[in-house]
Amino acid sequence: MTLSDTTIHPTARPGADARAERLRSALGSRVVLPGDAEWDLARMPWNLAVDQRPVAVARPETAEDVVEVVRAATAAGLRIAPQSTGHAAGALAETGLADTVIVSLARLRGVTVDPVARTARVLGGSHWNDVLEATASHGLTAPHGSAGDVSVAGCSLSGGLSFYARTHGLAVNFVRAVEVVTADGALVRASADENPDLFWAIRGGSGAFGVVVSLEIDLLPYADVFAGMLLWDAARAPEVARAWAAWTATAPESATTTLRILNLPPLPELPPFLSGRSVVVVDGAVLKTDDAAAAVLAPLRGLAPEIDTFARIPAAGLVAVHMDPPQPTPAVTQHAVLDELPDDAVAAFLRAGANRDLFMTELRHIGGAVARPAAHGGAVSALRGQYLCHTVAMIPVPEAAAGATATARAAVTLFAPWHIDALALTFMDGGVDRRIGYGEAAGRLGELKRRFDPGAVFSAAQPVG
Numbered sequence: 276m277t278l279s280d281t282t283i284h285p286t287a288r289p290g291a292d293a294r295a296e297r298l299r300s301a302l303g304s305r306v307v308l309p310g311d312a313e314w315d316l317a318r319m320p321w322n323l324a325v326d327q328r329p330v331a332v333a334r335p336e337t338a339e340d341v342v343e344v345v346r347a348a349t350a351a352g353l354r355i356a357p358q359s360t361g362h363a364a365g366a367l368a369e370t371g372l373a374d375t376v377i378v379s380l381a382r383l384r385g386v387t388v389d390p391v392a393r394t395a396r397v398l399g400g401s402h403w404n405d406v407l408e409a410t411a412s413h414g415l416t417a418p419h420g421s422a423g424d425v426s427v428a429g430c431s432l433s434g435g436l437s438f439y440a441r442t443h444g445l446a447v448n449f450v451r452a453v454e455v456v457t458a459d460g461a462l463v464r465a466s467a468d469e470n471p472d473l474f475w476a477i478r479g480g481s482g483a484f485g486v487v488v489s490l491e492i493d494l495l496p497y498a499d500v501f502a503g504m505l506l507w508d509a510a511r512a513p514e515v516a517r518a519w520a521a522w523t524a525t526a527p528e529s530a531t532t533t534l535r536i537l538n539l540p541p542l543p544e545l546p547p548f549l550s551g552r553s554v555v556v557v558d559g560a561v562l563k564t565d566d567a568a569a570a571v572l573a574p575l576r577g578l579a580p581e582i583d584t585f586a587r588i589p590a591a592g593l594v595a596v597h598m599d600p601p602q603p604t605p606a607v608t609q610h611a612v613l614d615e616l617p618d619d620a621v622a623a624f625l626r627a628g629a630n631r632d633l634f635m636t637e638l639r640h641i642g643g644a645v646a647r648p649a650a651h652g653g654a655v656s657a658l659r660g661q662y663l664c665h666t667v668a669m670i671p672v673p674e675a676a677a678g679a680t681a682t683a684r685a686a687v688t689l690f691a692p693w694h695i696d697a698l699a700l701t702f703m704d705g706g707v708d709r710r711i712g713y714g715e716a717a718g719r720l721g722e723l724k725r726r727f728d729p730g731a732v733f734s735a736a737q738p739v740g
């Protein structure tokens with residue numbers, strides 16, 4: 276669904292208004308309904324290309340509010356979709372929202388750090404940026420993704436790839452406990468010792484099992500990190516891409532990097548030397564001493580990049596290295612996982628990146644600890660494969676949605692000979708078979724979904740069948 280259908284039709288769904296009114300009487304101003312002044316703002320996700328039209332948007336401020344929202348929604352016969360930021364709104368929209376209350380966790384943010392235990396308690400809607408702000412003064416950091424305004428719950432409970440990942444694995448393995456409101460309206464804690472089946476399921480099953488009101492996560496002992504980016508004009512893409520592919524074949528697990536071709540639009544917000552240009556970029560982190568990290572990067576630095584920002588930086592600065600858009604953006608993405616990157620796959624990368632209709636063609640180097648299942652992990656604790664290929668096309672106007680989606684898909688299809696049967700749940704947009712992301716866990720996850728949510732009340736960007 277896109278912004279092309281922007282007319283509000285509160286009476287177009289028979290029965291919807293009565294259910295919405297039941298929510299209003301139970302929840303008052305904690306729920307926003309069609310026709311309310313704040314409706315369009317409340318239903319707007321981070322991905323502005325997605326025109327969300329749920330029955331209502333609830334905005335709880337406490338765990339107790341969440342309990343009341345879940346009870347009121349189920350009593351009204353409605354489904355529930357937890358949402359913290361709407362980065363994955365495209366995937367959620369595919370589940371259909373006509374009978375659904377979106378539970379926005381945007382007002383449930385906050386982080387408490389225990390520097391001795393090296394853990395943080397993170398409220399359900401908190402962003403990675405909130406965690407980094409709270410941990411920096413303790414010389415600690417977190418396994419955040421490349422964008423600081425993604426939520427900890429949404430990212431880590433679906434896997435979570437960070438620039439620490441080849442050394443430390445997926446972010447989901449950092450989750451020690453969650454407090455979650457389940458389909459029966461109960462607020463329960465799940466950890467290795469309490470409700471272990473739910474704890475197993477939610478680490479991968481995420482919002483399909485309930486609304487998470489807080490998480491306890493392990494932190495990483497880094498006050499600073501050797502990180503940055505190397506940038507060349509896209510004319511250098513063939514030699515840079517071949518060099519990066521060869522370099523990643525032997526790069527140590529301490530190095531987690533990405534290779535991208537960015538086709539930047541001519542925007543006044545961009546610095547003049549980048550605006551309207553196509554560039555090739557390698558960025559990431561090397562978890563070694565300065566000298567050792569410099570030695571690891573030497574073959575890439577030898578290609579004389581136009582910009583080289585790799586240096587020791589405060590760990591909280593790592594979140595800015597990838598230059599993800601700092602504000603809500605209309606876009607569509609596709610991805611696939613590859614086991615190898617032979618010359619023909621590098622050629623496919625170059626062909627995809629040469630299409631200026633694609634904003635970004637990216638290869639993330641995975642493997643290492645990312646591919647190793649955790650000893651006491653949940654439904655998802657590892658991601659097989661060595662590379663993740665990821666494409667992003669912008670949707671500047673709603674009419675561009677179909678073309679952008681086709682472009683992003685076609686670029687991933689160029690890598691088809693090297694696709695493996697694996698997908699990263701956090702990178703899923705619409706149009707893919709989500710079960711592939713769960714692999715062998717899909718069966719048990721489905722059984723636990725029927726046990727914990729027999730009425731299939733919860734819908735999620737990464738649904739569990």
Ligand SMILES: Cc1cc2nc3c(=O)[nH]c(=O)nc-3n(C[C@H](O)[C@H](O)[C@H](O)COP(=O)(O)OP(=O)(O)OC[C@H]3O[C@@H](n4cnc5c(N)ncnc54)[C@H](O)[C@@H]3O)c2cc1C
Binds near residue numbers: 399425428433483
């Ligand atoms: C610019 C950009 C950069 C990204 N970079 C990375 C990256 O480096 N690494 C990576 O792994 N991923 C990355 N992602 C993907 C991102 O991690 C996923 O889209 C993630 O699911 C977003 O979580 P969210 O809560 O912010 O989004 P939302 O759309 O709000 O949530 C997505 C899903 O998470 C679940 N969820 C969220 N909050 C809760 C909660 N409190 N309780 C229960 N369920 C909840 C729900 O099932 C929901 O459907 C990126 C995405 C974008 C757009």
